Amino acid sequence: MILNSHSYYSLRYGTIKPIELLFLANKGGYRTFVLTDINNTTACLEFMRLAPKHNIRPLIGVDFRNGAKQEFVMIAKSNIGFQNINTYLSSFLHHNNYEIPNKADELEDVFTIYPFEKYYGNTLKQNEYWGVKTSDLNTIKLLRFQGDTSKLVILNTVSFIDKKGFNTHRLLRAIDNNTLLSKLSVSETGSEDHKFISKEQLLKVYQDYPCLIENTQRLLDSCNVVFDFSGQIPNNQSSYTNNQVLDYKLLKKLTYEGLKYRYEVVNNKILDRIDKELKIIKEKSFVSYFLINWKILKYARSKGYFYVGRGSGANSIVAYLLRITDVDPIELDLYFERFINLYRTNPPDFDLDFSHRDRDDITKFIFKTFKNTALIAVYNTFKYKASVRELGKVFGLPKSEIDILSSGRYNYQTLDKLSQLVIKYSKYIEGFPNYLGIHAGGIIISEKSIHYYTATFMPPKGFPTTQFDMVVAEDIGLYKFDILSQRGLGKIKEAVEIVKYNHPDKKAIDIHDIKRFKQDARIKYLLKNAKAIGCFYVESPAMRMLLKKLQVDNYLGLVAASSVIRPGVSKSGMMREYILRYRYPNRRKEAHPFLLNIMPDTYGVMVYQEDVIKVAHFFGGLNLGEADMLRRGMSGKFRSREEFLKVKEQFFINCKTSGKDEALTKEIWRQIESFAGYAFAKGHSASYAVESYQSLFLKAYYPLEYMVATLNNGGGFYSRELYIHEARMNGAIIQAPCVNKSFGQAVIYDKDIYIGFLFLQSFESKNSKSIIEERLKNGEFKSLDDFIDRVPISMEQVAILIKINAFRFTRINKRELLWEAYTKINNITFEEHRITLFKAERINYKTPELPSTKLEDAFDELELLGYPLCNPFKLLLKPLKMILRANKLPQFVNYVIEVVGYLVTTKRTTTLNGKSMYFGTFLDYYGDFIDTVHFPPIASKFPFRGKGIYKIKGKVLEEFDCINIEVVEMHRLAIIEDPRYSDIETNQKAS
Template sequence: MAGFSNAAPLRWLQLERILSGEGAGTLVPGGVAGRRAGSGAVRGGGGEGDDVPLTPAVTCAHPAAELHAAGSYSFLRGASDPEEYVAAAAELGVTVLCLMDRDGFYGAARTAVAAAEAGVGTVFGVELSVDGTGDPPLTVICRGQEGYRRASRAVTAAKMAVRDKDGAVYPPLEELAVQAGGHWTVVVDPSWAGRADRLVELFGADRCVVELRQTMDPADVDDNATLHAVAGRLGLREIVTALPTCASPARARLSAAKTALHVREDVGAASPRTHPAGGSWLRSGEELLALAGDCAWLRDAVGATVALAEECAFTLDLVAPGLPRLPVPDGSTEADRLRELTEAGARERYGTREDAPRAWAVIDRELGVIGDLGFPGYFLIVHDIVHFCHESGILCQGRGSAANSAVCFALGVTNVDAVAAGLLFERFLSPERDGPPDIDLDIESGRREKVIQYVYRRYGRDNAAQVANVITYRRKAALRDAGRALGYDQGRIDGWTRALAEGGGRAGRGGRGGGAGRGTGAGRDGGAGGAGRGGGAGHDPGAVPEQVLALADQLRGQPRHLGIHSGGMVICDRPIADVVPTEWARMEDRSVVQWDKDDCAAVGLVKFDLLGLGMLEVLHHAVDLVEEHRGRRVDLWRLTPDDPGVYEMLCRGDAVGVFQVESRAQLATLPRLRPRRFFDLVVEVALIRPGPIQGGSVHPYIRRRNGKEPVTYDHPCLRPALEKTLGVPLFQEQLMQLVVDAAGFTPAEADSLRRAMGSKRSPEKMARLRGRFYDGLRREHGITGSVADGLWDRIVAFASYGFPESHAQSFASLVYFSAWFKYHYPAEFCVALLRSQPMGFYSPQSLVADARRHGVTILPVDVNASAVEADVERPGGAATGPGADPGAIRLGLGSVRGLGDPAAARIVAARERIGRFAQVTDLAREADLGVAAVERLARAGALDSLGLDRRQAVWVAGTAATERPGMLPGTSGCTAPALPGMSAIDLAVADVAATGVTADGHPVRLLREHLDRRGVVPAARLTAVEDGRRIRVAGVVTHRQRPHTASGVIFLGLEDETGLANIMVSPGLWRRCRATGTVVVRGIVENASGAATVRADLIEPLDIAGVPGLRAISGPSRDFR
């Protein structure tokens, strides 16, 4: 017999230590030599023993290969990341590694990258769910690049054959064998032993291997004996695997937990399907030989596995595809076509070469670099997508580093004149850059899907797909799943996660779960499944048991499932399945690759980012509304950003709804910064970011801006780069310009320094460039010693927080456009915002309240007047700006919660068909509305124009809605009795519940008399309050924000009928009041800077005797980080 029976005997104490992951100590010959540490040997560990270094007990005299490991990208199966496996393999002398995923190659790219860095060979394989359920899968080892390509195509076909994202439908084995074409090695494991003859018949004996298992599961003994007999009968090679689900013993408990989660049970119930030790782990050649003992065929299988691995090994980067080639005129190249398009655009945007010689010189230089790097095709594809947007009337613009390019500006990809702004092209593209440039396209969010589907049609579904986003465990999900795996009831788990959210950090630690055993072993011992549920005497029932926290810590950061990237698409010149499988996404008509953006970049797949931007949708609506109601067609890109009225509005902090500057921090900064020109908006966009805030740039810049601090430079050579930001570094491009000016760097060298100092810092590159910087300082300016050290330290610090100026320039345009519409056409702008919800910082109630403060009349929902969406009514002529009649906003039927756009559209269609509705029965019959729909309209006040108050309308709704098409009109009685009316507060509460918007005015106005008697200050008067005075304000909490840069402080937006107040709340006070929506705040006013903030010391619910329902006048707040 094979396995344990043929090896030197193990004492039960030694076996128990091995199964528990503690190692067996010194064993007699034939046992496992040496002791394996926890997971400290490998990168990415996260459990017990992480800080224990792996002692090199294994001499690696006998190489091994592992061809059937399950990593963390085998979602809810494997417990170790590819990097962890590779590091363990290198330590153990495992020369070749294959991580198998089910119906995919989800972790293949990460495995390839890690293995290449560690010098470990790679084989790629996949488990195919050939019977539709996945048990048992057919295990396939790819024989080189062609085998991988064929396996990837087979997986793609199976995944795309079914719309269920988690499903796969493979053809019969006969067809799979044809698809393999001799380039797969098929594994005969215990599940396929009875069908081995069939596999040999289809795939050939030389393409089938028997997989013996040394997992330390007692079942291995009988399975291996059966498989050995099969191999002898059919003449098949034998290989051996530890079938690891983790890289080291310390991950075995996590492996057991993941198995339980996968089958939707706790570890106790799932134990029959789980390895006795929780999971098997990666083993060295010495360990495999020791487990084989003196069994010759098991020992031979170790060497045979290495031999097969060497036959099949290859590096994944060999399969990188190219970009599709767009048609070009006969006799022309892609470079010729790009120059033709660029020059045509340059003539439109810059004029002739004689008109703008500097701009044309920049364009010629950029085209030369693009051509030398072989990227003309990339730019042609981006231009093709942008051209489609323009032809389809879809607003789009490039953002990010692409705005550093004059070529992109000429092509219409970006709307930033890089030449006029003095931006560095090398920030976008330089000869030293690895891979293609990165152009992000912002597309109006409501029509982005049309652009995505265009890409699928244009380049083919097989050749285009979206990039995946790997969803990993975060704190809350990890805690929740850890509790589930360990058998705790859902009520306790919900309590832990609530405590975690309220505390903003880890939930409190408890004991061992009322006597539960260690880790996932608790399930088998009855701990988490029994005592763990109830806790023991003296235990805090709200505290999280230590074993749950330990498991949650291991889960955090582990892949959970595959999602979809916000906008990344890969486009190839051949089927993407040659490189990576694709599958259907959960979103309709979207297909997605099985890799994220970093994986795609690692193997050379080129990503194009098509990002949805809500403000572009808002601007499109605003342009259309102004044309419809005012008769003026606004060309956004021809607006000159110099309207003094717009800047004056922003200086007041009047920016609700304005792109990028409507947040609490931005509204507080605007009166201090006092923007007067476009570049001030560029600075505003860049200034209020985590980097500049943490880097200490905000206050020095504002003090210098307001003349309260002199503008100084550490050295005169810094002045050219920093002058436009008053000596305070803000932009990444300034870092590049600084080293060019100070140390004589070329722009390409400057970009290399920027990238070396970026988020993925390279100490080696930084050390080399540091020497280059010091040499340049000495040569160019004679700077040495402490001055040189100080400049270098400033640059290193600045690199951590600098913001791309090109990105700020792109967004500043949208700041101005949105502010321009708000200033000149407040009704149209508010309607545009309402039509684009959900987006932005403020709810529809706040947006409507702000429009009301700008003189706009708000009209309620009305079945006889409202369209599906909000619209402008009674425009006051073409006059614009303050003092002009801005018109009125009619709320749309679609705003009635629960009604739905289809029902709203039927109401509008029926009204257009028959005219004004006279009775509720007409409405219900002609628009085919049920009782629930009519009642929702009644509660929203949408039936007021039918001569009914709300209570009467609700009474009538049930009867009226029973009149259906085909019934005789008037056969059902629907006369409402006399009912008591509703108070103004009742109506406001009903409005908030039905639509989220109170058309008659902000509900706090109804309480002003009471608030005045209590000395509550209106929000609009806070700036007139003496700095440092304690006051009270009251209103509705509109949003809560807890920035990472604020040391736990929470900022509340508080709204009354006069405006918004900014409230600072300490963490302790926050925990006591977080569930309250309508409040009175007592605190100290801080308004020395011109922007008022109240530092709260007391928050109470707003209660007024004799006025019930006050807490219901607030809708849900919008909460942000």
């Protein structure tokens, strides 16, 4: 009887979760219930999946509105009707941003219901009705309605549960309209009677109008929309060649052709693995999925794009032979059942990483090549602090009060009533969907039209995007292709290009020669000594320390380290245990024999996702179907689902039945649970390790070129300043931007690295382009006058160049240059220079002597780059006297010492009791790392105070050859006063 209900996916309008709506429907006595969210179909499939569990026959449609004004409601009579609604909604509203019309188009298998308040007669089509709300009943009675009563149906709207829901609805509408609650127009909200009522109450309201009840029931009975949520039927594009037999022949052909490229010697182990994989890929109907990935990457190679294929698909030899991945599952003995098994309903994951410069073209290629294609949405939800700010504005609170409320530093009991309401409702709407965004890289390629499942919207990227997320997509059998962007690949590609340009006499680098890299002595040295700054996945402080602790110098060790560092292993305490067993073979005897037998390579410690599956299967007695459910649960997407909880229950039942020790069972499950959302498949880690080796090779042999590429591709874990420091540590001479040498990005000449114009804060990219084009066309600039004549640029922008010393080739003091520039440039908007027959001579005024100093340069660099190009220790107010070097710390283990360090980065974490502690990374005067630990009492008493140089007092600790300082006291040291604003005489003395 309910034809118009809204979940909280009626964004900034509805207040009820889809599952709550179903619970209410069941409790209220309904057996059929219609979900019609406003202008979207986001919740439709989830509503349909959950409905049978609540004994509800679900129907779906859309409430079409202009703002809050209802124009009509469309309800799908069948799946075709739902597709037509999605197509209509998408093309009309979400792709072209048209206003919803007063009169709907006639769509096949779709019922259209107009609100009775718009009644203008009986000129309705066969599929159209007038929807009578409770507020319309008196009108019908008074008018003694003489129209066609067969065209009248009940249109009782449900948008909230109770008074609190209505209040929440009004707040959401105020947020949506960006207005104060007190100024919110009544026309922008629903009616207070749009609360949920039971079927008994509804029938009682309409009891005097049995024809409305009958018409509504007849409409409901004629609707039937059905989707298969069993997961047994993949709905991705079913065939690559439009013939599944030809698909399989092509896959087989490509697989065997790949043997020559990948293997020098082909043995039976390889051939048996191929045969096993091909059979199961065919049986599970994943052939086209492999071929589509192959097609995408074939295109990428034709364009010279670097890529990495990772994910669980990296466990596949077929993927390896098709060049989807670069991981050899035979060499690594990758667990076949992690990649694919007969119980697995979804295809293996292939995460395809590209440089950010190449990814958009790959996406365009996919949309151009494959028919039914869409990006996947994500739900951006209301976060608590943001909700406090939004509601604070709605209630009209001053900014100062909003700041206090959002900081959490208040006593709730002492707050005034409005502030308490802000806190109360912020907690209530926390987690509500706010707007739809785009998944980082998920693309679906469907056999049927995308609109068969969902409406689409058109974000700025210009590609149709679903209105549901990846979890709903998987529920309906649509499995995404992940096309991701990654800085590391851009660094590698650019570094190879720079080396090729700078060293034309040398043999071209084969960056894919991983076999050679695995044996390279220089790479082994960098790994073992954790000298991998700038290198993919192995440069962070945590990874740097782990590499030292493990003393990794080989590929398999790095593969393990890539997974051990993940939170699942480290938080469970198994990272420390793995290190102990890695370093001390006798320790391995302490492993449980059963676990050691399952995981000999990791000494009985669960490190990879497949280890968890093995333990669940062999130790916990779960079949591969249940173990696959566990695998999905580990992704973090399904943990709250009852399927995952059933697997947990079955694990404990099986262990008890087989006589396993209860304490051991609980401990094993604790370790399994710690992996949820954080585990890596071994093949995934191996893919990361391949890219790490590529970057390590470049760092080992071409460190300066590699650092330039790192700077030009957005850096990595650290800020740009550290990569400039690292280049200097490797022998580079760092040069400030120069109008005659620099380009937009950093560039290298022998050992001189010139910082790019685009690194300058507030410097416009159009000016960078103008300078480079003019210099390449007409030669280097001879003077400031020459520059001003040839480049159209404002005084403000020239001032930036002068302050950063970009005219130092003139050998004129930059203060004098600034004076000169001010006399010669009008501070106006510049147009392109016009070519004139005669060059007018500029008037040269005599400039006064205005000396500048190195210290002034450093402060200009701080302002324009964010960091000085000199040693930052030279800016201290009080010069350092005795300095303890970082490389001497091993001599002072267990002693309390004092060191001075320049802050690089911090990491905050929480203790078991919820208190904040920190890990710090500093550089000493000579550029070596100092690592610190700040436990909660110290972190609170001596907090980090931003960027700068700190005097640190603490105890030197050593664990597995890794040095840390447990801080007991820390103070940031003062730097000199900015010399640019002190008197000239003082500056002259400083110079």
